[in-house]
Amino acid sequence: MSHAAKMRILMAGTGLLLMAGPAFSLDGGDLLAKINAAMGMAGSPVNAQSVDVSGTTVTLKGATYKPVAEQEATPLGDVTLEGVQEESDGGYFIETVNFPDINATEDKTTVSVSDITMSNVSIPADVTGDTLDSVLVYEEASAGPTTVSVDGKTVFSLASSRSTTDVAEDNSSVGFEVEVEGIKADLSAIEDAKSRDAVQALGLTSLDGSMRISGNWQAGQGVVDIEDYTLAFTDVGTLSMAFSFSGYTMDFVHAVNELGEAQAQQGDQKSKDAAGLAMLGLMQRLTFNNAEIRFEDAGITNRALDYAGKEQGVSGETMAQMLKGMTPLVLAQYNVPKLQTMVSEAVNAYLDNPGSFTISAQPADPVPFPMIMGAAMGAPNTLPDVLGVTVEANQAE
Known part of the structure; x- marks a missing residue:
């Protein structure tokens, strides 16, 4: 060549x-x-x-x-x-x-957030599919120190926050975890005098705690399990929640998104009200599986009794006895004798020795939301049986 x-x-x-x-x-x-x-x-x-x-x-x-x-x-x-x-x-x-650090000021309030990152982010080509391929997902998102200050004084801060996800190989489900460390709040500068006195009496002028969330979403079956949602504060207590519901499928997500877009374009109140009713209709696709709320005391209960008693001119011990006597009287008007007995026994045990207080809802079978709404409007006294409600105090986990 x-x-x-x-x-x-x-x-x-x-x-x-x-x-x-x-x-x-x-x-x-x-x-x-x-x-x-x-x-x-x-x-x-x-x-x-x-x-x-x-x-x-x-x-x-x-x-x-x-x-x-x-x-x-x-x-x-x-x-x-x-x-x-x-x-x-x-x-x-x-x-x-990588996001730039945030340092925004409005009036007297300044918000600062640093070290904001996300990693291994997947952006779908098509958002109309029925698997997690059509959802924006990431492996990890985190932020460093976060502060909120008023007039130069820090009133709220976080040491760090981190969330992770784990998508199944077949894109049918995703697990997630959230951790927030070093939650601090300064309530000493509350302007209202009565509220400030209450905060001081309850020992809440400063809060120090953390938050944890973990769960799983099975997109194919539409099952959302929040296995643990815990807020823990030193010298206050730990509030833990867990719940599960079904019906949160990709079709449901698409319908909610479409309705949200339509609602955002509505100008008059009548159209917005109609969109709100449509959203309520969508919620009726969901089914309740179970739930639990548990509070473990770390000193706040006795301080609250002392404060409430002082407001009534009695001691904290006397206030506890008054609450124990009032509980069955208040519940009697709702005609739920089984629940009345459970709650009264749990309240008595808890006030005698504050440990933990747990409310659970474990129905024998999943309950559609429309059935819950119907019972709430037509026969509210049947709800505890419909949802399988139990109330306990000072029970080990």
Whole structure:
């Protein structure tokens, strides 16, 4: 082959590569559009002044977040998406999303949040599917120290927050966990004198605690299990909740999103009221499986009795006896003798020796929400039996 022929082939090949180049580059505008679509909100909640693409890094310059049309957009600054890959189905995978630190001030209040990141984020190409392939999911999201200050004084802070998800290989379910550490609140600066006195008497001028949430969503079956939702505060107590319901399928999610978009576009109150009724109709697709609420005392009960008693001119012990006597009288008007007995016995045991107080609802079979609503309106005294309610005090977990 002649040298001239070789040069022509080389130049032709180079030209093809140059023409093919744009096809392999990321489309930042498409990525942003699909992020917005996956968020399930009306309009485009995330916007940017420009979308810059450099290799596998996409930067949303001057990004803003506006979840509700009536609200003003919240400025986010420059959000950097690193390790962005376009998937074969048109979706995207993002290794890391880095948000700039937040330091926003309005009037006398300043909110600061640092070290905000997300990792291994999957953006669906199509949000209308019936599996988790059509949902925005991430492996981990975290934030560092968060503070809220008023007039330069910190009134609320978090040391750190972290949430993780674990999607099943067949995309049929996702497990999730949330951990918030170092929750601190300063209630000493409450302006209302009576409320300030109550806070001081209850020993609540400062709060120190944490939060944990863990659960699972089986998208195919529509079952949501919140296995643990716990708030724990030093010298106050621990409030734990768990509940499960069914019917939260992808079809339900799509219907809620569509209704939310339609409601956001409604201008008059009549249309908004109609949309609210439609949302209530959607809720009737859900089924109640079980629930439990448990409080473990760490000193707040006796302080509350002492405070309430002082307001009535009696001791905390006398206040406890008064509450024990009032409980069956209050419940008698609801015509639920079985529940009245359970609650009265539990209240007596708890007030005598504050330990734990547990309310459980374990129906023999799952109960559709319409049946619960019907019982609540037509025969409220049957609800404890319908839901399998039990009340206990000072029972070991």
